[in-house]
Amino acid sequence: MPIATVNPATGETLKTYEAMGEEEIERRLQLAEATFRTYRTTSFDERSALLRRAAGLLDEDNESIAQxxxxxxxxxxxxxxxxxxxxxxxxxxxxxxxxxLLADEEPDASDVRDSGAKRVVVRYRPLGPVLAVMPWNFPLWQVVRFAAPALMAGNVGLLKHASNVPQTALYLEDLFHRAGFTEGCFQTLLIGSGAVDEILRDDRVKAATLTGSEPAGRAVASTAGEMIKKTVLELGGSDPYVVMPSADLDRAAEVAVTARVQNNGQSCIAAKRFIVHTDVYDAFAERFTAGMKALKVGDPMEEETEVGPLASEQGRRDLEELVDDAVRAGAEVLCGGERPEGPGWYYPPTVLSGIDREMRIHREEAFGPVATLYRAADLDEAVLIANDTPFGLSSNVWTRDEAEVDRFARDLEAGGVFLNGMTASHPAFPFGGVKRSGYGRELSGHGIREFCNITTVWQGA
Structure with a gap:
């Protein structure tokens, strides 16, 4: 894929970039290594002042970077x-x-005495240059949720962003530089995916984090495993959205629409499979489908637009194939399901019912505004359908029954269980998945410690 800005609302190529050559990549790796030697010794106060300055600049740039x-x-x-x-x-x-979050920790005094030490301290020390391979769907957020904790921990970052968001990638490097971070603290590498393997194998790169597709995750994990380097992976998701009889149906249906079409439906944590108890299935399906039909699809630069185009022509083609496969196999289209005429890579909000396990859309992630409806006879079947996926990123459950709350929280195979609300990430809470949705955690104290050397300092009498 060329490194280029292509407007998905028109299909027009606006700007192209040359990939960095070997000499420039080498220069940047050298710079990252050299910068880390000094940056790692800076204080938390120094780092936080720089990061607050970056936040202030980002607020000033809000409108321009949004566009x-x-x-x-x-x-x-x-x-x-x-x-x-x-x-x-x-x-x-x-x-x-x-x-x-990274303050020194002192174990229990009795354990220290039992070890024969006068004092034991556990310290969180930075690892070094970390390679971040990031996707296009949240081109700012996906990077910042890595960069902010990594820089505060004393690491330095090397960003390989998706090839279709080069201007956002370059903006991030410039943002941190304008904030006062030394040049080598955060660098954008304008490279194709084929260059990632060699960079990850370089001894100067100490770890990697990837948000993206399952094949990309496998490739990075394989190389990192061979090189024995730490990785954090956040991959795909096909999150369940379970609605039980005690739920507030009007609210559940309203939130379901937003949960499905946020970011034009291109979100790993978007609800994708709507599993509804049979007692309220028809009422929910009617409300939900009406909400999806009412969405305004159009120019994403217009304030009233709720759903814009998909990010790429290939992405729309992939989504169409999933829908067409389901329809051929007997799924019913309750709304949408057909590509509109005209320029841009638009696809309408779509609801499918009558899904079975043999359909591709049951097994694969639908990355766009397409929802699948499932009817569950009872709680046990709802849990069974929810877990019948290779993914396990997050989940949503609507119920006011406390016994059901406990059951879903215990039995859903996911990195998050959101009750009577939609999945969202917040810096205070750990974020990540299980199964083929990846491993490791971002955000919170768990996320900042992922790329730290947890060091035991033992001091004898």
């Missing part, structure tokens, strides 16, 4: 503004809390 994101990947501009604001919030959260 860049919308131009590059098609999200409604209102959502792009919210994404930029969320990034500034996360920067400030880590700037305020990193010192406490």
């Amino acid at each position: 860049v994101m919308t131009t590059e990947m098609g999200k409604p501009v209102k959502q792009a503004r919210a994404e930029a604001a969320k990034c500034a919030k996360a920067m400030r959260w880590y700037a305020d809390r990193a010192a406490g």
